[in-house]
Amino acid sequence: MIEQKVIIHLKDEFSNDIGTLTVSSIDYRNDYGSFYQISDSMVLENIDLVDEADNLTPIQYYNKESSQFAHLMLLEETEYQVLFESDDINATYDVLYSLNKINKSHFKKFRFDLGNDNKFKLAGTLNFRSYVGKSFLDVKKGNLKSIPIPIEVRSKKIDYFNQYSAMIADLSQHALSLIFEVNSPLYQEFELTDSEKLTYYEDFMFLEYLFRQDNLPSVFEYLSKNLHSQLINHDESIPISLANNLNSSSLNNIVSRPNKLFKIDSPIKMAEKLNGYLPYTINQTKHEDSIDTPENQFLKYFLKMLQNLVQKLLFSSKKGYIQDKLKYFNEEVSYYLSYKFFNQISTMEYVPFNSQVLQKKEGYRDIFQYFLMLEFSFRLSWDELNNKFKGFEKRLSELYEYWCYFEILKVLNDLSITKINFEDVFEVNKTNWKVNVIKGKRSSKKFKLNVRGHEVNIELFYNLTFSDKSDYRSYSLAFKPDYTLLITTPVKQHFIHFDAKYRSELEIIDFYEKIGEKSNSEIEKEIDKRDALEEKEYVFKDADIYKMHTYKDSILLSSGAYVLYPGTKSQYFLQEDLVIPSVGAFSLTPGNTEIEEDNLTKFIKIVIETLLFQDGLIIKEWVSSN
Numbered sequence: 163m164i165e166q167k168v169i170i171h172l173k174d175e176f177s178n179d180i181g182t183l184t185v186s187s188i189d190y191r192n193d194y195g196s197f198y199q200i201s202d203s204m205v206l207e208n209i210d211l212v213d214e215a216d217n218l219t220p221i222q223y224y225n226k227e228s229s230q231f232a233h234l235m236l237l238e239e240t241e242y243q244v245l246f247e248s249d250d251i252n253a254t255y256d257v258l259y260s261l262n263k264i265n266k267s268h269f270k271k272f273r274f275d276l277g278n279d280n281k282f283k284l285a286g287t288l289n290f291r292s293y294v295g296k297s298f299l300d301v302k303k304g305n306l307k308s309i310p311i312p313i314e315v316r317s318k319k320i321d322y323f324n325q326y327s328a329m330i331a332d333l334s335q336h337a338l339s340l341i342f343e344v345n346s347p348l349y350q351e352f353e354l355t356d357s358e359k360l361t362y363y364e365d366f367m368f369l370e371y372l373f374r375q376d377n378l379p380s381v382f383e384y385l386s387k388n389l390h391s392q393l394i395n396h397d398e399s400i401p402i403s404l405a406n407n408l409n410s411s412s413l414n415n416i417v418s419r420p421n422k423l424f425k426i427d428s429p430i431k432m433a434e435k436l437n438g439y440l441p442y443t444i445n446q447t448k449h450e451d452s453i454d455t456p457e458n459q460f461l462k463y464f465l466k467m468l469q470n471l472v473q474k475l476l477f478s479s480k481k482g483y484i485q486d487k488l489k490y491f492n493e494e495v496s497y498y499l500s501y502k503f504f505n506q507i508s509t510m511e512y513v514p515f516n517s518q519v520l521q522k523k524e525g526y527r528d529i530f531q532y533f534l535m536l537e538f539s540f541r542l543s544w545d546e547l548n549n550k551f552k553g554f555e556k557r558l559s560e561l562y563e564y565w566c567y568f569e570i571l572k573v574l575n576d577l578s579i580t581k582i583n584f585e586d587v588f589e590v591n592k593t594n595w596k597v598n599v600i601k602g603k604r605s606s607k608k609f610k611l612n613v614r615g616h617e618v619n620i621e622l623f624y625n626l627t628f629s630d631k632s633d634y635r636s637y638s639l640a641f642k643p644d645y646t647l648l649i650t651t652p653v654k655q656h657f658i659h660f661d662a663k664y665r666s667e668l669e670i671i672d673f674y675e676k677i678g679e680k681s682n683s684e685i686e687k688e689i690d691k692r693d694a695l696e697e698k699e700y701v702f703k704d705a706d707i708y709k710m711h712t713y714k715d716s717i718l719l720s721s722g723a724y725v726l727y728p729g730t731k732s733q734y735f736l737q738e739d740l741v742i743p744s745v746g747a748f749s750l751t752p753g754n755t756e757i758e759e760d761n762l763t764k765f766i767k768i769v770i771e772t773l774l775f776q777d778g779l780i781i782k783e784w785v786s787s788n
Contacts, residue, residue, distance in 0.1 A: 181248030330750035
């Protein structure tokens with residue numbers, strides 16, 4: 163265990179001293195010391211310089227030059243001690259000015275006097291809770307602002323550098339898909355337009371989706387190795403002795419131009435036919451593969467159009483997450499356009515809408531779809547998602563909740579005989595092109611499954627309320643699980659509930675592993691220890707699992723309730739020897755969805771088979787093992 167400390171000597175843009183800001187925290191994992199003088203204005207004590215940041219160390223200094231990430235890296239849900247000192251005791255100060263402007267709850271000032279030694283001192287604690295992203299450390303002295311020091315607040319639960327981008331790209335894709343789904347209420351509303359978009363964020367959402375690794379980057383990599391080409395025929399003049407591909411056109415060219423014939427002594431049979439006359443040169447048709455095709459001209463045009471869009475947004479953006487991502491996008495598209503083969507491709511004269519290559523060939527059809535997204539002037543606004551991107555921060559807990567909802571939708575849709583339509587998911591206002599996710603009773607999405615020869619119907623609800631006065635009953639207090647499955651077998655109905663909890667793997671699983679083999683007295687000690695820890699806001703609250711018990715026991719017809727969280731382990735606790743009734747926790751992590759979707763799919767299948775067995779419709783041997 164060691165105290166980490168960053169000491170920053172703040173100055174304004176004219177190099178006037180503002181004061182000294184110290185941010186410190188306890189690193190419980192390390193005990194070795196270090197000291198780095200980063201610059202005249204920054205000193206690091208016991209803080210590592212890293213090429214790849216982790217999600218455990220309170221303070222790290224990212225040593226790579228990057229347009230995406232700030233050098234000074236902090237952690238969400240971690241407590242930091244802040245001390246600001248200045249020799250000017252008569253001035254007024256606004257400490258952590260930029261942070262407070264965005265969210266006043268992060269920084270809590272101490273109320274007691276730090277003493278008077280001819281210095282101004284202000285101290286407090288800093289905790290970002292579940293907000294991650296970029297912000298600044300700065301102080302305002304009267305009307306003077308210090309030069310802001312960029313910081314990056316990382317996630318503890320998911321990989322901030324990879325999994326976060328995967329999650330937000332998924333959410334962006336769901337909103338964008340609303341345009342192109344044939345059953346969507348917006349599908350018929352699009353026309354090619356030059357109209358301005360209402361907000362830059364709409365463009366940014368598209369770019370987040372577009373530059374996802376399995377979209378434009380992988381498509382361009384494939385196309386760069388598999389460019390479409392076509393055979394081009396052209397005539398070239400060559401010496402008659404080198405001709406090797408004469409055709410009727412070549413012969414016609416010879417006899418129709420007698421003024422180009424010369425008397426020569428040649429054994430060539432053609433000379434005999436022409437009384438000893440031959441041309442010195444002849445036009446011969448040459449066949450060459452050319453990549454200067456309308457489809458490749460279109461590819462070049464699209465990338466330049468994309469580059470213009472990114473640069474326009476960069477010009478208008480402010481410092482923070484969005485600007486840094488735009489810089490990355492600009493670097494990527496500039497890299498694509500630097501490929502030498504584009505030197506062989508001319509400027510596009512028209513969009514080849516009727517090209518079968520553009521419509522059907524791998525890679526080109528993707529580029530064509532991206533182009534349509536841009537040209538259709540994507541004006542759709544998902545306010546609920548947009549509101550999570552205020553300033554430099556992202557409220558990951560709420561974004562994660564939306565993301566989990568679409569993952570459950572996908573799993574159920576893949577299992578179902580009947581498929582849902584997009585108008586069932588979003589509430590659409592076509593007048594101003596706004597969408598919101600439908601919640602409550604109206605959020606019902608219906609799926610039909612055939613399991614072991616029996617028809618099973620499932621309704622998925624988002625934020626359905628249960629109370630003693632509603633159609634869906636709780637016999638005690640009112641509850642509103644994030645997601646509820648109403649499973650209807652031929653005999654009866656059953657509820658299964660899920661809550662998305664942005665908690666770390668250790669927080670969810672570790673307590674149960676600790677008590678697994680212990681005696682009753684040892685278990686009681688662990689419970690007392692856990693309950694004491696729960697009084698501190700920044701550590702795990704085991705109430706998540708308590709809440710699952712509450713759902714299962716208080717909501718009528720409930721058979722199970724489960725936490726969804728970003729991690730690597732899934733664990734549930736059986737009431738008997740069957741998977742239902744039970745409570746537990748499932749890992750569902752952005753960027754790792756294929757395996758975890760498969761696990762969730764298997765679990766839902768086993769739940770349905772178990773319910774069919776409990777309802778007397780199948781024998782126990784037909785229930786799959788987990």
